[in-house]
Amino acid sequence: MREISVELIAERVAQLCQEANFDLPPDVLDALKKAKDREESIQGKRILGEICENAGIAEEERVPLCQDTGMVLVFVEIGQEVHVTGGPLTEAINTGVARGYMDGYLRKSVVSDPLNRRNTGDNTPAVIYYDVVPGETFRITVMPKGFGSENCTALGMLKPADGLDGVKRFVVDAVDKAGPNPCPPVTVGVGIGGTADRALLLAKRALLRDLGSSHLDPQVAALERELLDKVNNLGYGPGGLGGRVTALALHIETYPTHIAGLPVAVCINCHAARHKIWEWRGQEDE
Amino acid sequence: MSDLLHLDVPFAKETARSLRAGQRLLLTGVIYGARDQAHLRFMEALDRGEDLPVDLHGQIIYYVGPTPAPPGRPCGAAGPTTSGRMDRYTPQMLGYGVRGLIGKGKRSPDVIAALKKYGAVYLAATGGTGALISHCIKEMQVVAYPDLGPEAVYRIVVENFPVTAAIDCKGDNLYKSGPAKYRR
Numbered sequence: 001m002r003e004i005s006v007e008l009i010a011e012r013v014a015q016l017c018q019e020a021n022f023d024l025p026p027d028v029l030d031a032l033k034k035a036k037d038r039e040e041s042i043q044g045k046r047i048l049g050e051i052c053e054n055a056g057i058a059e060e061e062r063v064p065l066c067q068d069t070g071m072v073l074v075f076v077e078i079g080q081e082v083h084v085t086g087g088p089l090t091e092a093i094n095t096g097v098a099r100g101y102m103d104g105y106l107r108k109s110v111v112s113d114p115l116n117r118r119n120t121g122d123n124t125p126a127v128i129y130y131d132v133v134p135g136e137t138f139r140i141t142v143m144p145k146g147f148g149s150e151n152c153t154a155l156g157m158l159k160p161a162d163g164l165d166g167v168k169r170f171v172v173d174a175v176d177k178a179g180p181n182p183c184p185p186v187t188v189g190v191g192i193g194g195t196a197d198r199a200l201l202l203a204k205r206a207l208l209r210d211l212g213s214s215h216l217d218p219q220v221a222a223l224e225r226e227l228l229d230k231v232n233n234l235g236y237g238p239g240g241l242g243g244r245v246t247a248l249a250l251h252i253e254t255y256p257t258h259i260a261g262l263p264v265a266v267c268i269n270c271h272a273a274r275h276k277i278w279e280w281r282g283q284e285d286e
Numbered sequence: 287m288s289d290l291l292h293l294d295v296p297f298a299k300e301t302a303r304s305l306r307a308g309q310r311l312l313l314t315g316v317i318y319g320a321r322d323q324a325h326l327r328f329m330e331a332l333d334r335g336e337d338l339p340v341d342l343h344g345q346i347i348y349y350v351g352p353t354p355a356p357p358g359r360p361c362g363a364a365g366p367t368t369s370g371r372m373d374r375y376t377p378q379m380l381g382y383g384v385r386g387l388i389g390k391g392k393r394s395p396d397v398i399a400a401l402k403k404y405g406a407v408y409l410a411a412t413g414g415t416g417a418l419i420s421h422c423i424k425e426m427q428v429v430a431y432p433d434l435g436p437e438a439v440y441r442i443v444v445e446n447f448p449v450t451a452a453i454d455c456k457g458d459n460l461y462k463s464g465p466a467k468y469r470r
Contacts, residue, residue, distance in 0.1 A: 041468065043450075047412055048460030050448075054415040064353050064363040067416040067436075105362055107353040107436050117323065119435050147415065148368045148391075153405050181368050181391040183413035237410055240391065241450065242464025272414050 002282055003083045004134050006092035009140070012278050013096025016142040017072060018104035020276040021064045024055040027211040028248070028273045035185055035238075035245040044243030048185075051238070051271055062104075065272045069106040070144030072097050072126040073204070079135040090128060093140075098122035109147075125263065129201070136282070141208060145273040148184065149268045152178035155200060158262040167192060167264050168227060174266035175231045175247065180240020183270035185248045188231060191265040194255035198267035206251035207269045215252055224252050238271075248273075293445070295386075296345050302385050303405045305451045307458040311409065313447040317388065318342060319350040319369055319440035324431055325375040332382060339430035340439055342384050346409075349389035352426065352438035353416070359424040363416030364442075366390040369408070373397050380404045388449055392461045402457050410452035410460070422447040 023030075029052065036048035058065040074093055078084070086092075101108055101123040108122065111117040154174035158166045171190055178186075191202025214221040228250040237243020248271065257263060293301065295315035305311070318340060320328070328338055349369050353362030369389030376387065377400035385406050390413035392399075401408060411419065422444050430439035452460045 025303070041464075043464070050412050050415050050418055054418040057421070058363075059418040061417065063359075063417045063420060065417055066414045067351060067363040067365050068367065069351050069353060069363075105356040106356045107351065107352075107362070108435065119437075121435075151368070179392055179465075181370060183390070233470045234467040235470070237465065237468055239410070240465065241410065241452075241460055242466070242468050244468055268412050 001081055001083055003085050004138050006086040006089060009084070009089065010092045010096035010099065013074070013093050013098035013140065013142065014103065016140065016276045016278055017097055017100030017106065017144065019235040020142050020144050020274045021039070021104065021106055022058050022062050023276075024058070024065060024272060025074045025090045025275065029055055031211045031248040032185070032271065035248060039238065039243050039245050041237050041243035044238040044245065045240055047238035047241070048245070049173070062072055064106055065130040065274065066146060066270070067107055068109065068146035068148060069101070069123075070146045070274070071110055072123065073143040073145050074126045075143070075205070075208070076128060076130045077133050077137070077139040077143040078130065079137045080132050081136040082138050093128055094124040094126055096125050097126045138280040139277065141275055141277045143208065146270055146272075149182035149270045152182045152268045153200070154266045155196060156264045157196060158264055160260070160262050162262060167196035167262070168230070170264050171227050172230045175268070176234050177227060178268055179210050181234055182238050183272070184240050185238055185245045187269040187272050187273045188227075188247050189267040189269070190250065190252040191267075192252060192254045192263070194263060195257075196263050199244060199253055199263035200267070202253040202255055203265040207254045207267055207273065208275055209251045212249045212274065213251070220252050220254060224250050292446075297385070299344070299385065301403060302407045303455050305407045305454055307451050307454045307460040307463070309451040311361050311449050311451065314445050316441070317346045317417060317442050317444060318429075319347045319348045319352070319353050319426070319442050321349050322371055323434050323437040324439050325372055325379070327431060329375055329378060332378060332433070335340060338382075340441070342379075342382065343385060344385050346386040346388060347379065347384055348442060350440070352440070353436075355426070359420070361420055361423050363420055364423055364426070365419050366411040366413055368370030369393060376400060380406050393453060398453055398457050398459065401455055402455055405455045407451055408453040409449040411447070411449050419447065
């Protein structure tokens with residue numbers, strides 16, 4: 001049994017929130033640079049150039065990549081041999097988010113109630129998912145999610161008879177409906193199976209995979225490639241003003257489902273596919 | 287079409303009418319930042335027959351909710367937000383006398399009809415480049431609804447702010463014609 005204190009967790013969450021908003025992950029920057037090379041539209045090339053320049057400025061000057069510094073999604077994996085000490089874990093995570101958003105001059109974009117819409121002033125609460133896993137590690141992924149892209153989320157409760165063709169149509173249609181709004185070139189996360197809520201979570205988690213990595217199941221990997229092609233043939237391109245690169249990557253995750261259903265969910269990330277991971281393995285980190 | 291046009295803002299009605307979808311502009315002067323909640327309050331004020339807290343006749347509204355200014359900077363990241371959320375309010379704002387809008391993403395047929403009717407223009411800034419755009423912002427201050435935080439109304443002094451005319455007063459729409467060239 002290993003012990004981790006809530007103070008350390010809060011401190012690291014604060015740091016992750018800032019780093020995620022200032023530093024574009026290297027795989028994303030790399031994908032953007034490659035996209036710039038292959039984009040045929042002159043305007044699209046220029047926009048990709050601006051996006052890469054923006055990433056350099058954000059990293060160097062410690063200014064957020066985007067003014068929408070997001071609502072914070074936190075994915076926590078707790079090894080079952082780990083004991084969290086010093087107070088409630090959820091509270092510690094929210095303390096870290098509040099501190100990170102204050103200290104980093106990040107925008108507070110969360111309202112306390114979806115109907116009365118009063119700003120909470122510190123960007124809390126975060127949306128937190130906990131998974132208990134075997135072992136002694138404690139891993140936190142922070143994903144500040146902007147709502148330009150979040151508002152483009154789609155869920156389809158398809159019929160089994162809709163089959164693979166129905167799934168393809170639904171995914172391409174969701175990206176088509178989003179059009180220029182989610183700040184293309186986007187990353188598309190697709191969840192197929194489970195229940196409605198599980199499909200959405202799969203789609204969201206699919207956005208966290210290394211950009212352009214393939215699914216281990218060759219059939220799913222082939223579907224990823226086919227759908228990425230179809231999405232790029234929509235022609236939206238960088239900024240949605242026309243071009244070849246509408247999406248940098250399309251990732252699919254699947255889960256068993258019910259005999260009566262075929263849930264499909266599509267989550268979209270803007271070109272700033274922000275996230276930051278911290279993994280704790282013991283004392284060396286304290 | 288690729289030539290950069292330097293424009294002082296706010297610009298005259300004839301200038302707004304002369305702009306064509308696809309034209310690239312560098313804006314210098316004063317614009318006003320306002321987004322969802324500020325627009326809602328504008329509507330409530332106009333419906334009550336009151337003046338807006340800021341005179342926006344002939345002005346350009348930038349859909350933005352900036353991050354707080356770190357010490358020593360006029361502002362934080364300040365890129366455009368998705369314009370479509372303001373579609374519900376925009377025809378009335380154009381009827382009131384707003385001359386131009388800056389944001390990102392598509393607009394509704396009602397907004398396009400209002401742009402034609404009032405001779406106004408919709409300009410697109412590059413979404414997700416808030417750090418880069420902050421370099422074009424020389425001053426930024428809250429001028430109304432400070433309680434709304436990032437959704438307050440801001441007076442923004444810009445220098446060479448790069449935008450593209452996206453929908454002009456003839457209804458030509460780069461968000462339609464641009465992708466159409468690459469769709470297959």
